[in-house]
Amino acid sequence: MSKPTVHDIAREAGVSLATVDRVLNERAGVREVTVKRVREAVSRLGYVRDISAANLARQRRxxxxxxxxxxxxxxxxxxxxxxxxxxxxxxxxxxxxxxxxxxxxxxxxxxxxxxxxxxxxxxxxxxxxxxxxxxxxxxxxxxxxxxxxxxxxxxxxxxxxxxxxxIDNMAAGRTAAVLMGRFAGPRRGSVAVVVNSMQARDMVERRIGFDQVLSEQFPGLTALPTVEGRDDHEVTARVIAQCLDSHADVVGIYCAGAGLRGVSQVVAERGLAGRQVVVGHDLTPHSRAALEAGTIDAIINQNxxxxxxxxxxxxxxxxxxxxxxxxxxxxxxxxxxxxxxx
Amino acid sequence: MSKPTVHDIAREAGVSLATVDRVLNERAGVREVTVKRVREAVSRLGYVRDISAANLARQRRxxxxxxxxxxxxxxxxxxxxxxxxxxxxxxxxxxxxxxxxxxxxxxxxxxxxxxxxxxxxxxxxxxxxxxxxxxxxxxxxxxxxxxxxxxxxxxxxxxxxxxxxxIDNMAAGRTAAVLMGRFAGPRRGSVAVVVNSMQARDMVERRIGFDQVLSEQFPGLTALPTVEGRDDHEVTARVIAQCLDSHADVVGIYCAGAGLRGVSQVVAERGLAGRQVVVGHDLTPHSRAALEAGTIDAIINQNxxxxxxxxxxxxxxxxxxxxxxxxxxxxxxxxxxxxxxx
DNA sequence: CTGAAAGCGCTTACAG
DNA sequence: CTGAAAGCGCTTACAG
The missing domain is CATH 3.40.50.2300 (Response regulator)
Structure with missing residues (x-):
């Protein structure tokens, strides 16, 4: 026999459709014995409710x-x-x-x-x-x-x-670090890290994961103190430029927040494409173009x-x-x- | 007014439900004029059919x-x-x-x-x-x-x-090559490539993509002639072992087909983990364990x-x-x- | 506490 | 070529 319906349950339990419905939807006002009889019929027949029919009936939106x-x-x-x-x-x-x-x-x-x-x-x-x-x-x-x-x-x-x-942002930060470390190859030096704001939990978590892997697996690389881009690509460009100016040994940039566009702009302007390893987050029209142009090396994305x-x-x-x-x-x-x- | 239904169409077009249904489902046997009237009503009211109700009615499976x-x-x-x-x-x-x-x-x-x-x-x-x-x-x-x-x-x-x-297998091969090249860092040498069989189109495509990128972007690396693992991890282990024996300068292994387990086994046995870059395809319990153990560096996966x-x-x-x-x-x-x- | 009947939006024989 | 009526599997007032 094919899929049992409410009719089958009603017949099997010797009750009406309305009562079957009450039990199925756990509405009050049904005697304990009746509930039990219906429940037994349900499990005996292996009934599973057709949700789309139910939604149709109740005009659920x-x-x-x-x-x-x-x-x-x-x-x-x-x-x-x-x-x-x-x-x-x-x-x-x-x-x-x-x-x-x-x-x-x-x-x-x-x-x-x-x-x-x-x-x-x-x-x-x-x-x-x-x-x-x-x-x-x-x-x-x-x-x-x-x-x-x-x-x-x-x-x-x-x-x-x-x-x-x-996503698990700690794991995302760890993933970014592995890409940074492996893409940097034998180069030694420091890595600039820019986030939106260290007030945001995801940024903190990404940074922690990033640092963990860098220190565990890539002793030749040192992460610089976090700078904040405030969700703005112009601010991000400015702080990253400052960072590069004050640290001659920067070999990579990790952009954990928005503003990746600012990073790729600085990289392009200074002719650093292919020389700095740039890892960022989130696929957008800009970051896609930057990947294609080579000003960014890898993107960590959530679809x-x-x-x-x-x-x-x-x-x-x-x-x-x-x-x-x-x-x-x-x-x-x-x-x-x-x-x-x- | 809310979503129009077949009833609204029928009234608007001045026909019965059955006729509306015939037109909606493009069944034969309706006069051209009638079809037109129904079609017009449909577009005038902006009717879209409720597929789940339709499926319920026709008991579609x-x-x-x-x-x-x-x-x-x-x-x-x-x-x-x-x-x-x-x-x-x-x-x-x-x-x-x-x-x-x-x-x-x-x-x-x-x-x-x-x-x-x-x-x-x-x-x-x-x-x-x-x-x-x-x-x-x-x-x-x-x-x-x-x-x-x-x-x-x-x-x-x-x-x-x-x-x-x-997936686009050419692109998958290209992706594998970038990982191979970048993970290999400054090392120069040859790369072993193992596939199931060169009869299979996907294998050929992966190999082509892999070779393209290797020669374009990583001139220090040379891909060896393809060896075939015949979808078997034991065969794969054997041919990879032979490959390593006959080429002293192998710095990486690309396993484009099944049998990755054979590769990671050889890598483990010879203590090559972390020294050979191993890139393979498809996430399985084995390849997951190999990633965790470090005998494989990266997996190209289709979910x-x-x-x-x-x-x-x-x-x-x-x-x-x-x-x-x-x-x-x-x-x-x-x-x-x-x-x-x- | 329980049931008979109508209805959700669509389709399907059956009749004409 | 077209329509009235019953039905898909469920829910919902309304009565009792």
Missing amino acids: YRFAFLLPDTPSQFLKVLQDAIDEAALGLKLDRCEIQVLRVPVSDPVALVNVFRRLERIAVDGVAVMGNETPMMRDLIARLKARRMAVVALITDQPNSERDHFIG AGHLARSAARVLKAQCDGVGVIASQEKIRIEIVIKENLP | YRFAFLLPDTPSQFLKVLQDAIDEAALGLKLDRCEIQVLRVPVSDPVALVNVFRRLERIAVDGVAVMGNETPMMRDLIARLKARRMAVVALITDQPNSERDHFIG AGHLARSAARVLKAQCDGVGVIASQEKIRIEIVIKENLP
């Missing part, structure tokens, strides 16, 4: 919001595009996704966003932003309203978020399309109360060089 | 078969597991997937497989195997029966397959889970006559080192 920082960055643009593209495909699965660019470090703005999400009755939220008390508070409010919440790219480990969608789809899938699974395929939701630390550019 | 070679290889095991895992998740989407391990180079076996696929009324087939006349013939038969067909991992470019799910899910999604899209998200179906050339192991 999933409304998700993605909260991204309103800072200008090419990667955020890439990510936003990826979310929009994923949203198109997910429409068929009754998911409506909207992206909100918000000033994530402004408490007032965050409260307004929360009000808005509440008003439009969102089912799930993916939040990206630094770990701050405001953010933790926002997540707590969302969870209090029973929304599904995932942290995107930057984890919010001490919050009530249901999942984290992103924007994968991030977007994974966040949506996990939010949906959370809403449905079902599990996910762990391996599919694991965001990979991609290594991209000119030759394997997608 | 998708039956897919994956044909994998019956040769023993760890990567095939990994792939088979990935397919089984994907199948579990796709059950919810009414997809039933079965994997058939077949002697793909045996014409008689292939004909039998075809008969079987025909008998169980499969909707789509993913085939993996060398490009042979038999294979091309099999694909032609499948297409003649209106099945969707994708080539998996190894393309069948001169066949009628609908899509190719796999098995991604291959499996992508093949299924593309087959389904083909059956439904809809498009796919190109970026999601592009199989990436992954670079895996110890530090970014998933």
Whole structure:
């Protein structure tokens, strides 16, 4: 016999469809004995519920919001595009996704966003932003309203978020260091390290991983004190230029945050392509061009399309109360060089 | 007004549901004028059909078969597991997937497989195997029966397959060469190259890409003539050992096919870890362990889970006559080192 | 606490 | 060539 349906369960348990439905959806107001009879019928027949039929019947729509920082960055643009593209495909699965660019470090703005999400009755939220008390508070409010919440790219480990969608940044830093060390070959000297801000947990983690591997495996290389590019390619260009001016023995640059464009600009201007090893993060139109031009040697990337789809899938699974395929939701630390550019 | 349904179209066009359905599904037997009226209503209201409701109504099930070679290889095991895992998740989407391990180079076996696929009324087939006349013939038969067909991992470019799910092997070879050259640092010498068989197109392509980059970018390194490991780690170990014995200046080994386990075994036995640069393909339990042990330096991988899910999604899209998200179906050339192991 | 009936958006025989 | 009615597998008011 083929897949059992609610009708089969009803017959087998000697109850009506409505009662089967109540038990399946764990609604109150059913006698213990009845619940048990239905449960037994379910397991005896090996019933599994057809979620798309259920969604059709209840006209279920999933409304998700993605909260991204309103800072200008090419990667955020890439990510936003990826979310929009994923949203198109997910429409068929009754998911409506909207992206909100918000000033994530402004408490007032965050409260307004929360009000808005509440008003439009969102089912799930993916939040990206630094770990701050405001953010933790926002997540707590969302969870209090029973929304599904995932942290995107930057984890919010001490919050009530249901999942984290992103990479292990320590491992990413370690990976960057191996590429730096091996690509540098026999050269000895120092390595410049630029991040957005040492306030951000991911930057700190990348730096720690990077330092670990450099000191363990490449004793000929010394990482210089971190300089901060403040998410801005002009600032990044300036601090990196200063760094190169004050250290004659720099053989490589690790750009752990945004602003990679500033780095490649300095490298190009000074004719350092192929002489400095440059390792950065995040594939964007700029970093792709820089890889092709040879001003950057390798990019550590997290696939924007994968991030977007994974966040949506996990939010949906959370809403449905079902599990996910762990391996599919694991965001990979991609290594991209000119030759394997997608 | 919210999403229009078939009812809205029927009312707007002044016809019945059945007629709307006929037009939407392009069935014959509707007057040209009627077709036009319905089409106009569709575009006027911006109707898009709810595929899951349609599938529910027609009790549509998708039956897919994956044909994998019956040769023993760890990567095939990994792939088979990935397919089984994907199948579990796709059950919810009414997809039933079965994997058939077949002697793909045996014409008689292939004909039998075809008969079987025909008998169980499969909707789509993913085939993996060398490009042979038999294979091309099999694909032609499948297409003649209106099945969707994708080539998996190894393309069948001169066949009628609908899509190719796999990587650009030339680019993969180029990527391997960059890793080889950069990891070798200042060392000069020769590089051993082992493949399954030079009859296989992917092996030839990888070798070409590898040679291109080596001669363009790393003049200090010379690739030795290809040796064949015949998909067997013992044979691979033997031919690599011979290669090392007869060439004193080998600084690296590129294993473009299966049998990487044989390479890492020789490297381990001879205490060459860290002295020879070893680059191979495909992440398996063995190659993972070898990366961790340091007997292999880098793996070029194609994600098995991604291959499996992508093949299924593309087959389904083909059956439904809809498009796919190109970026999601592009199989990436992954670079895996110890530090970014998933 | 439980059930009969209608409905979600689409498709399918069957009749005409 | 076209339509009325029943049905896919589930859920939801409404009655009792």
